[in-house]
Amino acid sequence: MEFFSEVMTAILGSSGFAAIPTDWRQLLMIVIACVLLYLGIGKGFEPLLLVPIAFGMLLANLPLTGLFNEPVVDAATHTGSVGFMWVIYQGVQYAIYPSIIFMGIGAMTDFGPLLANPMSLLLGAAAQLGIFTAFLLALVLGFTPAQAAAIGVIGGADGPTAILTASKLATNPVNLLPAIAIAAYSYMALIPLIQPPIMKLLTTKEMRKVKMTQLRPVSKTEKIIFPVLVTIFVILLVPDTAPLIGMLMLGNLFRECGVCDRLSDTAQNALMNIVTIALGLSVGFKATYDSFLTWDTIKIILLGLLAFCLSTAGGVIFGDIMYFATGGKVNPLIGSAGVSAVPMAARVSQVVGQKENPSNFLLMHAMGPNVAGVIGSAVAAGFMIKVFGG
Amino acid sequence: MGAGETPVNSPMPGSIFKVECTVGQSVKAGDVLIVLEAMKMEIEVSAPVDGTVKAIAVSTGATVNTDDLLVTLG
Numbered sequence: 220m221e222f223f224s225e226v227m228t229a230i231l232g233s234s235g236f237a238a239i240p241t242d243w244r245q246l247l248m249i250v251i252a253c254v255l256l257y258l259g260i261g262k263g264f265e266p267l268l269l270v271p272i273a274f275g276m277l278l279a280n281l282p283l284t285g286l287f288n289e290p291v292v293d294a295a296t297h298t299g300s301v302g303f304m305w306v307i308y309q310g311v312q313y314a315i316y317p318s319i320i321f322m323g324i325g326a327m328t329d330f331g332p333l334l335a336n337p338m339s340l341l342l343g344a345a346a347q348l349g350i351f352t353a354f355l356l357a358l359v360l361g362f363t364p365a366q367a368a369a370i371g372v373i374g375g376a377d378g379p380t381a382i383l384t385a386s387k388l389a390t391n392p393v394n395l396l397p398a399i400a401i402a403a404y405s406y407m408a409l410i411p412l413i414q415p416p417i418m419k420l421l422t423t424k425e426m427r428k429v430k431m432t433q434l435r436p437v438s439k440t441e442k443i444i445f446p447v448l449v450t451i452f453v454i455l456l457v458p459d460t461a462p463l464i465g466m467l468m469l470g471n472l473f474r475e476c477g478v479c480d481r482l483s484d485t486a487q488n489a490l491m492n493i494v495t496i497a498l499g500l501s502v503g504f505k506a507t508y509d510s511f512l513t514w515d516t517i518k519i520i521l522l523g524l525l526a527f528c529l530s531t532a533g534g535v536i537f538g539d540i541m542y543f544a545t546g547g548k549v550n551p552l553i554g555s556a557g558v559s560a561v562p563m564a565a566r567v568s569q570v571v572g573q574k575e576n577p578s579n580f581l582l583m584h585a586m587g588p589n590v591a592g593v594i595g596s597a598v599a600a601g602f603m604i605k606v607f608g609g
Numbered sequence: 610m611g612a613g614e615t616p617v618n619s620p621m622p623g624s625i626f627k628v629e630c631t632v633g634q635s636v637k638a639g640d641v642l643i644v645l646e647a648m649k650m651e652i653e654v655s656a657p658v659d660g661t662v663k664a665i666a667v668s669t670g671a672t673v674n675t676d677d678l679l680v681t682l683g
Contacts, residue, residue: 433675577655582647582652583622583647583675
């Protein structure tokens with residue numbers, strides 16, 4: 220009997236249960252992870268991302284797992300060990316996952332509406348306003364220039380771009396990546412709630428009712444040449460944007476060239492899903508109590524929201540300018556779609572426009588600025604990395 | 610298109626998600642005739658004028674392009 224209780228004590232003593240009460244924040248993170256799981260599964264809140272992120276967060280805050288152990292190699296016996304999550308995380312550390320996800324986005328995206336209406340490029344650029352304003356505000360709040368740049372990129376409303384920028388700019392001295400990633404993805408999910416009030420505030424009823432003329436049809440040749448030209452021009456202009464723009468355009472070329480349908484299908488479905496699992500787990504895994512439960516996280520979440528609202532406003536205001544410049548032919552509601560969440564932001568333009576005028580269909584017109592926004596925020600991110608990457 | 614008939618065309622490329630009217634049914638301007646699906650979003654196409662549904666040119670699941678005829682109102 221005495222032997223039995225000794226064994227039990229030993230097992231319990233070396234278990235996680237004995238290690239857990241070291242810090243109450245660890246328990247709080249486990250609770251947060253479970254709440255996020257509930258939001259994903261129970262409320263259907265971006266479940267494809269939130270479930271892996273929340274589960275990663277749960278794993279990260281359980282003690283003694285050794286999941287993030289760095290590789291240890293014994294040269295003499297050719298043996299070694301490494302933590303599972305450490306391996307998976309390298310794809311975030313070196314920005315592999317965001318680039319592969321961009322390839323999938325490229326394969327999913329039809330750049331036709333942008334080619335039919337090249338003016339949308341300006342809206343996609345105007346909607347990067349929040350990136351630069353939030354950057355300045357983050358500086359004022361005491362973040363380093365590199366950190367501030369990474370926080371600003373949340374305003375582009377693009378998860379992969381935000382992760383890539385943060386992984387290059389905001390991992391030292393503290394790792395802000397989980398907070399930035401979670402803020403970026405939360406605001407992407409909240410687009411249908413955040414954008415409409417701003418859109419209504421900055422437009423008149425008259426403007427919202429504008430019907431836009433049909434887009435011209437775009438030829439297959441144009442669609443094939445476009446990704447190649449953009450790759451050459453944009454990467455020469457901002458070389459640091461090569462991983463994102465290069466992969467985005469490769470995916471798009473798979474889609475449009477007509478002879479790589481199998482690759483296009485893999486890039487936008489199977490591969491995208493695989494990488495989303497790895498990315499979600501990794502981001503969640505970096506949300507440990509000591510890095511996540513800080514004032515910085517709260518500041519990032521507020522700055523991110525502000526950046527996102529300002530980007531929306533920038534797009535809509537430029538839409539207003541185009542409305543006046545064209546004598547009322549452009550509906551300014553498509554401006555808000557200049558943030559790069561494809562196609563969520565374009566859907567919001569459609570919904571707000573149709574509410575005002577049931578026979579108004581802005582979806583395709585909004586896709587122009589929307590896909591321009593993807594390029595715009597990738598270029599803005601490349602610019603930030605170039606300037607602050609050191 | 611005969612006199613007094615109004616064509617209702619597809620506003621964008623997509624697929625027919627639901628047909629919400631039947632031939633012979635009388636509709637008012639603003640009534641939903643067809644629900645399109647584009648970009649994983651349901652888009653309602655409604656009647657531009659009061660009238661009767663003369664013909665429905667599409668069925669559920671069909672792929673349509675911009676300006677393809679959906680419904681003829683009379």
